[in-house]
Amino acid sequence: MENILEIKNITREFPGVKALNDVSFNIRRGEIHALVGENGAGKSTLMKILSGVQDPSKGKIYLNGKEVVFKSPKDAQEVGISIIHQEFSLIPYLNGFENIFLGRELRKKNGLLDKKRMKTEAEKVMERLNANIDLSKPITLLSVANQQFIEIAKAIAIDTKVLIFDEPTASLTGKEIDKLFELIEMLKKSGVTIIYISHHLEEILAMCDRFTCLRDGEWVGTRSVEGCTKQDIVKMMVGREITNTYPDRTSWEKKKEEILLDVKKLTNSVVKDVSFSLKKGEILGIAGLVGAGRTETVRALIGADTTDEKEVYINGKRATIKSPTEALTHGIGLIPESRKTQGLILGMTVKNNITLPILNKISSKAGFLSRKKEESLVNKSIKDLLIKTPTMWQKVKHLSGGNQQKVVLAKWLNTECNILIFDEPTRGIDIGAKEEIYKLMRVLAEQGLSIIMISSELPEILGMSDRVLVMHKGKVISQLDVKETTSEEVMYYATGGVGK
Amino acid sequence: MSNLNTETTLTTKNKTMAKIKDLFENQEVLILVAFLLLCVIMTIINDQFFTASNLTNVARQISINAILAVGMTFVILTGGIDLSVGSVMAFTGTIMAGMMLLVGIPPVYAVLIGIALGTVIGYINGMLVAYAKIPAIIVTLAMMEASRGLALLYTGGYPLSGLPQSFTFIGRGYAFGIIPMPVLIMIIVYILAYIILNHLPIGRYIYAIGGNEEAARLSGVKVKRYKILAYLISGVTAAIAGMILTSRLASGQPMAGVGFELDAIAAVVLGGTAIAGGRGHIFGTLLGAMLIGVLSNGLNLMGVSPYVQLVLKGVIIIGAIYYSSWRQKD
Ligand SMILES: Nc1ncnc2c1ncn2[C@@H]1O[C@H](COP(=O)(O)OP(=O)(O)OP(=O)(O)O)[C@@H](O)[C@H]1O
Ligand SMILES: [Mg+2]
Numbered sequence: 001m002e003n004i005l006e007i008k009n010i011t012r013e014f015p016g017v018k019a020l021n022d023v024s025f026n027i028r029r030g031e032i033h034a035l036v037g038e039n040g041a042g043k044s045t046l047m048k049i050l051s052g053v054q055d056p057s058k059g060k061i062y063l064n065g066k067e068v069v070f071k072s073p074k075d076a077q078e079v080g081i082s083i084i085h086q087e088f089s090l091i092p093y094l095n096g097f098e099n100i101f102l103g104r105e106l107r108k109k110n111g112l113l114d115k116k117r118m119k120t121e122a123e124k125v126m127e128r129l130n131a132n133i134d135l136s137k138p139i140t141l142l143s144v145a146n147q148q149f150i151e152i153a154k155a156i157a158i159d160t161k162v163l164i165f166d167e168p169t170a171s172l173t174g175k176e177i178d179k180l181f182e183l184i185e186m187l188k189k190s191g192v193t194i195i196y197i198s199h200h201l202e203e204i205l206a207m208c209d210r211f212t213c214l215r216d217g218e219w220v221g222t223r224s225v226e227g228c229t230k231q232d233i234v235k236m237m238v239g240r241e242i243t244n245t246y247p248d249r250t251s252w253e254k255k256k257e258e259i260l261l262d263v264k265k266l267t268n269s270v271v272k273d274v275s276f277s278l279k280k281g282e283i284l285g286i287a288g289l290v291g292a293g294r295t296e297t298v299r300a301l302i303g304a305d306t307t308d309e310k311e312v313y314i315n316g317k318r319a320t321i322k323s324p325t326e327a328l329t330h331g332i333g334l335i336p337e338s339r340k341t342q343g344l345i346l347g348m349t350v351k352n353n354i355t356l357p358i359l360n361k362i363s364s365k366a367g368f369l370s371r372k373k374e375e376s377l378v379n380k381s382i383k384d385l386l387i388k389t390p391t392m393w394q395k396v397k398h399l400s401g402g403n404q405q406k407v408v409l410a411k412w413l414n415t416e417c418n419i420l421i422f423d424e425p426t427r428g429i430d431i432g433a434k435e436e437i438y439k440l441m442r443v444l445a446e447q448g449l450s451i452i453m454i455s456s457e458l459p460e461i462l463g464m465s466d467r468v469l470v471m472h473k474g475k476v477i478s479q480l481d482v483k484e485t486t487s488e489e490v491m492y493y494a495t496g497g498v499g500k
Numbered sequence: 501m502s503n504l505n506t507e508t509t510l511t512t513k514n515k516t517m518a519k520i521k522d523l524f525e526n527q528e529v530l531i532l533v534a535f536l537l538l539c540v541i542m543t544i545i546n547d548q549f550f551t552a553s554n555l556t557n558v559a560r561q562i563s564i565n566a567i568l569a570v571g572m573t574f575v576i577l578t579g580g581i582d583l584s585v586g587s588v589m590a591f592t593g594t595i596m597a598g599m600m601l602l603v604g605i606p607p608v609y610a611v612l613i614g615i616a617l618g619t620v621i622g623y624i625n626g627m628l629v630a631y632a633k634i635p636a637i638i639v640t641l642a643m644m645e646a647s648r649g650l651a652l653l654y655t656g657g658y659p660l661s662g663l664p665q666s667f668t669f670i671g672r673g674y675a676f677g678i679i680p681m682p683v684l685i686m687i688i689v690y691i692l693a694y695i696i697l698n699h700l701p702i703g704r705y706i707y708a709i710g711g712n713e714e715a716a717r718l719s720g721v722k723v724k725r726y727k728i729l730a731y732l733i734s735g736v737t738a739a740i741a742g743m744i745l746t747s748r749l750a751s752g753q754p755m756a757g758v759g760f761e762l763d764a765i766a767a768v769v770l771g772g773t774a775i776a777g778g779r780g781h782i783f784g785t786l787l788g789a790m791l792i793g794v795l796s797n798g799l800n801l802m803g804v805s806p807y808v809q810l811v812l813k814g815v816i817i818i819g820a821i822y823y824s825s826w827r828q829k830d
Contacts (some may be wrong), residue, residue: 055691140697148746260801304718323717324717324718324719324720325720325721325722327720329720333720334718336715336718341712341714341715342714342715342718343715343718344712344715345707345711345712345715345716345778345810346712347712347778347779348778350713352704352707352708355704356704356708356716356719356721357719357721359701359704359705360701361703363700367700367701368695368699368700369699369700369704371703376650399639411719415720451529491810
């Protein structure tokens with residue numbers, strides 16, 4: 001097979017960081033080529049260069065044997081390279097077809113927008129994608145999965161020859177992932193070359209033809225997926241073997257009895273009469289499909305959203321929680337699912353993000369911030385969680401996606417809450433760091449922290465939780481003991497519990 | 501062990517690098533350079549510029565805008581704006597004058613009443629923005645109209661003149677015989693603002709709210725409270741500026757301070773504070789106010805017409821902001 005893309009000696013430097021160092025490899029026409037590597041390895045940066053979002057400090061790109069230079073994403077799109085970003089780039093208040101045609105709106109002869117034609121064209125694309133999404137709704141009202149479909153539709157609506165996916169499945173659940181894979185297969189059949197970044201190595205083994213591994217900005221190797229095992233890839237990525245992702249089960253199989261948190265009749269526009277309890281030192285998993293109301297449940301619990309009815313008891317005592325601040329004073333913290341819009345203040349430094357909820361604790365008696373306390377605390381977090389950043393004064397927006405997630409985690413771990421709610425805690429985190437985070441969660445639980453973990457990854461739910469709450473359409477449909485359940489059973493309930 | 505050592509040297513090296521980079525990223529540095537350059541040019545082309553009397557004069561002129569701009573910085577950092585400060589200045593100033601002249605209250609109490617009034621107005625602005633969720637530009641525009649109206653109503657449209665010397669001392673006198681009082685007040689206000697913004701949690705919260713309100717809220721920051729606080733501070737600094745202006749003019753003038761809010765915004769923005777909030781520095785604001793002040797003083801000395809000055813001011817603001825947004829691009 002011939003090469004469609006040749007990447008030659010690409011180097012990219014940022015102040016204090018060499019994100020890519022002399023990277024060269026080729027992408028073959030019509031293949032699905034995976035890109036793997038730890039958080040901060042340079043995957044997204046390389047793809048941004050390929051798609052004209054950033055320019056390389058050094059190096060060249062050849063498309064079909066001819067050198068190409070992109071000054072903007074539009075240049076790349078014009079020769080047929082599009083990217084679905086790790087962090088979506090849709091305009092929230094525009095609707096589906098407006099987003100799909102953003103920047104190349106169709107017009108009538110008189111120069112006005114031809115909304116009708118855009119709508120029908122967009123619907124045609126959605127049909128091709130086999131997706132049923134209301135395109136006249138503003139993007140913000142769509143689920144994450146549907147937003148992603150719109151992103152893909154946006155890329156496909158133009159004649160794309162190379163389509164880059166940067167961690168597309170990080171925010172999807174089972175069925176949606178299957179649907180995405182079908183879509184990718186279909187695109188491949190129609191001749192589109194695909195570059196695929198993911199931390200889910202199973203996906204890569206199942207779907208990709210070849211993969212390239214980056215480590216610390218350097219090229220480690222490009223190999224055929226055939227004959228490779230997960231272990232082989234991990235070893236290339238991390239440079240060591242990782243055998244057991246989830247902590248050893250025996251260590252936490254002792255019974256937890258003491259009920260710490262009792263939630264009753266939680267009701268608002270999305271969740272209906274949700275009741276559950278959380279025991280001291282346990283990890284309670286909440287499973288369900290996207291849109292099942294899991295995030296809404298915990299947001300309502302901590303007072304981030306309004307509720308029509310809610311009874312919360314902490315240690316048996318009634319507690320009113322009307323705002324996240326009050327939740328924090330009761331020792332409850334939520335690590336939100338979207339780091340960019342809810343978890344982080346992107347323009348602030350790593351240090352200032354991490355200490356935001358605990359400024360009172362690092363202030364002197366007179367109320368002044370103590371620089372020393374703050375810096376040593378942040379330093380410790382950076383070490384503990386292996387956050388890859390040149391300094392603690394780096395703005396968070398300049399970190400890689402996975403490292404941003406670690407900053408969010410660090411922020412909440414420092415609050416010393418006794419109940420922490422993790423909403424998709426390992427989204428976009430590499431396998432080595434995942435292992436670290438799982439270990440950490442388990443250690444914290446053993447020290448008496450109670451954890452609620454929302455996750456769309458079944459293995460994570462089953463590997464980490466003591467008990468599992470399954471939600472469907474805003475209701476708790478089942479509570480399962482993890483020792484006695486299977487992924488089939490969880491899925492059965494997550495899809496509504498019918499037709500067993 | 502050697503491994504550890506290289507690691508630490510690396511981080512200190514990175515630290516200094518990050519600091520240097522920060523320095524150049526800061527618009528304050530740029531403005532400082534521009535300011536010094538302007539001073540040098542003025543000194544060269546006009547021998548009246550670098551004289552003690554002119555410099556104290558400039559400093560005194562700058563102080564009012566600079567103080568207004570402090571409150572404006574707080575508000576803009578949260579992502580808001582305060583258009584009411586010019587009118588609030590006039591309103592609080594006329595109230596202070598009225599308290600002394602019409603009611604016969606001693607200056608100290610008159611000043612306190614005026615500042616309390618500014619605080620209340622700021623608080624109302626803040627409440628409307630934070631709780632009623634009306635856009636700041638609307639709330640403060642309405643407050644700008646209302647305060648001006650109240651100032652005119654209170655005075656019947658005429659200046660209240662003949663203020664006691666103990667009060668006019670604030671605007672005309674000197675501390676320790678050399679520092680003009682307004683300049684001293686300005687310095688104190690800036691030091692306090694610096695401490696609040698950089699060494700107290702409040703400051704961090706204000707930056708956080710402007711950076712990402714939802715993330716700040718979920719981090720347990722009392723977003724509404726600190727938003728209100730920002731407007732409240734703006735009301736206070738407007739009242740302080742009103743006090744200085746009233747005492748300099750030795751009369752409470754209901755039509756004073758028209759358009760001052762725009763100069764304050766210009767100072768903040770020139771000083772490198774992002775108009776969308778979350779980023780900026782209080783001393784940048786001071787430099788911005790100084791730049792504007794020295795520029796108009798210099799142009800005055802050179803006999804440039806005020807009309808031309810307005811045009812020049814516009815050009816400089818756009819130039820500076822364009823430069824900074826161009827530099828911000830990755
Ligand atoms: N604009 C920027 N300014 C400074 N540093 C940057 C910038 N963009 C990326 N970096 C740095 O470059 C390195 C590579 O980042 P990149 O986003 O490519 O990683 P990644 O492989 O995609 O990681 P992840 O799996 O976490 O998404 C990181 O150390 C990151 O901090
Ligand atoms: Mg990435």
